[in-house]
Amino acid sequence: MKKSKQLRQEELKQTIERTPFITDEDLAKQFGVSIQTIRLDRMELSIPELRERIKSVATQEWKETVKALPIEEVIGEVIDLELDERALSIFDVRQEHVFSRNNIARGHHLFAQANSLAVAVINDELALTARSDIAFRRQVKLGERVVAKATVQGEDEKGRTIVSVHSYVENEEVFSGLFEMFRSNQHKELDNHETSH
DSSP, X not given: OOOOHHHHHHHHHHHHHHOTTOOHHHHHXXXXXXXXXXXXXXXXXXXXXXXXXXXXXXXXXXTTTOOSSOXXXXXXXXXXXXXXXXXXXXXXXXXXXXXXXXXXXXXXXXXXXXXXXXXXTSOSSOEEEEEEEEEEOSOOBTTOEEEEEEXXXXXXXXXXXXXXXXXXXXXXXXXXXXXXXXXXXXXXXXXXXHHTO
């Protein structure tokens, strides 16, 4: 049975409050209506579009939290962050990110999203990528949304922090990377270590 507009809008509002980063596409599927209907519902309810919802949350919450680089230098938009644990960002592939002849995203944008997220998750004033092992799993096209998930794995024998990043379009993995991160406290240790030899 089709829900009344009033009921749908009420449920839509609750859904967005519970999961503020849900896309219009997912809402349309969930409520069995067109994306246009969802957009109209949001406008009537004065609910901003996803990008604006993310910006307002991200700017408030993470401006103070990200230590290793300014939040605006993270490629993609950070939507979840727990320092030295995990981080999540989304990146919408636009015209300026693709090759004009085939609308396929340039690889360095996917790498930059993953690498800057690996830096952002580090709880230190300085974090630098010492080494990375990456794989592009499939081409990403214009208009697709890439969700990158970074997880801190621990430290290697050199004391570098290992961060794994997996990027997805919907549920399909498009990129994976393992990043070895230098932290500023390791530089001191390295200096001491080198001078003692």
